[in-house]
Amino acid sequence: MKPAFRFVPIASSLHDTRAITALQAEFSPALERMGGACWEDPSDPWTPVIWFVLTGGTEQRLLDAMADHERRVGPGPVMLLAHGGQNSLPAALETLARLQQEGRKGRVLFVSSPSDAEGFERLAQGIHDLEAWRKMRQSRLGVIGRPSDWLVASTVDPQVVRAGWGPTWVPIEMQQFFAVFDEARRRPPTPSEPYPLGVSQGEVSHEAVRNAGRVALALETVIKTHRLDAITMRCFDLVMERKTTACHALSRLNDAGITAGCEGDVASVVGMMWVRALLDEPSWMANPAAIDEYSSHVVLAHCTVPRSMVGDCTLRVHFESGIGVALAGRFARGPVTLLRVGGRQLDKAWFEEGELVATSTEEGLCRTQAKVVLREGAATELLLRPLGNHLLLVRGHHGARLRSWWEQFGPG
Numbered sequence: 001m002k003p004a005f006r007f008v009p010i011a012s013s014l015h016d017t018r019a020i021t022a023l024q025a026e027f028s029p030a031l032e033r034m035g036g037a038c039w040e041d042p043s044d045p046w047t048p049v050i051w052f053v054l055t056g057g058t059e060q061r062l063l064d065a066m067a068d069h070e071r072r073v074g075p076g077p078v079m080l081l082a083h084g085g086q087n088s089l090p091a092a093l094e095t096l097a098r099l100q101q102e103g104r105k106g107r108v109l110f111v112s113s114p115s116d117a118e119g120f121e122r123l124a125q126g127i128h129d130l131e132a133w134r135k136m137r138q139s140r141l142g143v144i145g146r147p148s149d150w151l152v153a154s155t156v157d158p159q160v161v162r163a164g165w166g167p168t169w170v171p172i173e174m175q176q177f178f179a180v181f182d183e184a185r186r187r188p189p190t191p192s193e194p195y196p197l198g199v200s201q202g203e204v205s206h207e208a209v210r211n212a213g214r215v216a217l218a219l220e221t222v223i224k225t226h227r228l229d230a231i232t233m234r235c236f237d238l239v240m241e242r243k244t245t246a247c248h249a250l251s252r253l254n255d256a257g258i259t260a261g262c263e264g265d266v267a268s269v270v271g272m273m274w275v276r277a278l279l280d281e282p283s284w285m286a287n288p289a290a291i292d293e294y295s296s297h298v299v300l301a302h303c304t305v306p307r308s309m310v311g312d313c314t315l316r317v318h319f320e321s322g323i324g325v326a327l328a329g330r331f332a333r334g335p336v337t338l339l340r341v342g343g344r345q346l347d348k349a350w351f352e353e354g355e356l357v358a359t360s361t362e363e364g365l366c367r368t369q370a371k372v373v374l375r376e377g378a379a380t381e382l383l384l385r386p387l388g389n390h391l392l393l394v395r396g397h398h399g400a401r402l403r404s405w406w407e408q409f410g411p412g
Contacts (some may be wrong), residue, residue: 004035005048005127006066007081012057015086023054027083030114034124048130050109050123051080053095056087062095073088077409078106078135081123084113107408117118133409137166139273144227145174145234147264152390154267156346164411165347170226174237177366181218181242185211204315204325208244212325216249223258230259232269247303247325248315253321254282254306261285262304268390271341275394278405282306283392288382289365297357298338300393301366306331309395310368319366328367330359336372337398342387347412350387353379353399 011020028038051062051070078099082092092108097218099106109126111119149153158169215238223231231253235246246262253260259276261269268285274340275283286302303326306314310329318324339351358371370393 003037003047005037005050005130006039007031007036007050007052008039008065009052009054010052010058010062012061013346014057015055020054023086025054026114027052027111030120034120034127048079048127048134048210049276052375053080053082053088053092056091056154057284058091058096058223059098062091063098067349075104077130077133078104078107079126079173081110082108082110084111084116095238096200105408105410110309110397129405129408131276132274132405133166135277136273139167139229139277140170140227141266141273142170142172142228142231143165143233144172144177144221144222145229145237145264147266148171150238151265151389151392153386154265154342154390156266156344160345161266161270165274167230167270167273169266170220170228172226173207174234177218177222177233178242180214180221181238184214184217184221198331204317208317208323208325209248209315211242211244214246215246216242216252219246219249219253221258223253226259230261230269230273232261232264232266235262239318239324241322245303245318245321245326247318247327248325250304251306251327254304255308260303260304263390265390267342267388268392269345270346271339271392275392278401279394279396279398281394281396283394284309284368285390285392286368286370287366287389288391289369289384290381293380293383295373296376297371298382298391299360299365299369299371300338301362301369302389302390303327303367304369316367326367328361331356331368331370333357333400334395335397337394337404338372338374339392339394340387340390341390345412347410348383348387349402349410350381350404351399351402353397354378356393 009024037287056306080092081088096106096108109123149362161167161169233246238246250260250262259272272283275281277365284305286300289297289301290299310331313327313329316326316328318326333356336356337351337353341349352374354372354374356370356372360369
C-alpha cells in the first residue's frame with residue numbers, strides 16, 4: 001500500500017550514531033501510525049515529503065538533500081518537522097528562513113515529544129495541506145470553448161494557471177463538444193435520464209429534462225476522453241446554438257466529485273478545485289446579486305447549485321433565456337464561507353465566513369438564491385476591491401483553514 005507521506009530523517013554527523021538511531025526509533029511509530037514511511041531516497045513526485053530534522057547542525061545537509069530531491073521531482077513547498085530536543089527546532093527555523101529568502105514557501109511543524117497529541121494533529125493537517133497542493137498539480141482542467149465575453153477581469157493565461165496553481169489546461173473547442181452532444185441527442189433516452197437528481201419537475205418539459213440529461217452524458221464523455229478532473233464551459237453558446245442549458249449537468253458533475261463551473265470562468269473553477277482538494281467539499285459558484293453595506297449582507301444567485309448542498313430542489317427554466325433546465329434549491333440556514341481567487345496572475349484571494357440566513361425565490365434572479373450575513377465591513381470590501389463577478393459558497397466556517405493554506409502554498 002502506498003504510504004500517505006514519506007518522512008526523511010536528517011541528522012548531523014557530529015552526533016552519536018546510536019543516540020540518533022534511538023531518537024528516530026522513538027518518533028517512527030507515531031509517524032507510521034499516521035500512514036508515514038521512512039524514506040532515505042524520496043523520488044516519487046506525488047507522495048508528500050516531510051523533512052524530519054533530528055538534530056541541529058543540519059541546515060546545509062537539508063538544503064543539499066532538498067536540492068537533490070527537486071532535481072528529480074521538481075520544486076514545491078517544504079515541510080520541516082522539528083522536535084523538542086537536540087537543537088532540532090533552531091536548525092529547522094534557520095533552514096526555512098534561508099528558503100524564504102529565496103522566495104520559497106513552506107513551514108515548520110513542531111512536536112515536542114512522541115506523545116504530543118496536539119503537535120501530531122497539526123502535523124496531520126500539514127500533510128493534508130501538502131497533499132492538496134500536490135493534488136492540484138496532478139489535475140487536468142478542461143476548458144470547453146473560450147471564456148464568456150463578459151469575463152473581462154476573470155480571463156487568465158493557461159501558463160498562469162499551471163505555474164501558480166498546478167492544473168494542466170486542456171482546451172476543447174465548442175464544436176468538439178457539440179459533436180458529442182449531437183451524438184447523445186440522436187440516441188433514445190435511457191430510463192435514468194429524465195430525473196437523475198430526484199428533484200421535482202416544476203415548470204420544465206420532459207423534452208427539456210431529457211436534453212439536460214444528454215448534456216450531462218456528453219460532458220461525461222468529454223471528461224472520460226480527455227481524462228479530466230475539472231471542467232468549465234462557455235455554456236451560453238449551448239443556450240444559443242442548441243437551445244438547452246448545462247446547469248443541470250454541472251450540478252450533477254459537482255455531486256459526482258468532478259469540479260464543474262460555467263461561463264468559462266477559469267478563475268472561479270480554480271477556486272472550486274482548491275476547495276475540493278483542501279476541504280473535500282463541493283462549492284456553489286454564484287453571482288452577487290445584491291449587497292447591503294449597512295447590514296453587511298450579500299444575496300447570491302445562480303442556477304447550477306450542487307444538489308448535495310441544498311434540501312428541496314425544483315427544476316425551472318433557465319433565468320436569462322427562459323429555456324432548458326435550471327435548479328432552484330433551498331439551502332438550510334447555517335455557517336458558510338464565501339471566497340474568490342483572482343488577479344491577473346491568480347495570486348489574490350478573498351474569503352469571509354458568514355451565516356446563511358435565508359433562501360429566496362425572486363423572479364428577477366437566477367433560480368437558486370441565498371442571503372448571507374458577513375462581518376461588519378466585509379460587504380464594503382467586495383464593492384471596493386472586487387476580484388470578479390462570481391463568488392463561491394461552501395458550507396461551514398473554513399476561513400482559518402483557507403488562510404493557513406494560502407499563506408503556505410498560495411501563488412505569488
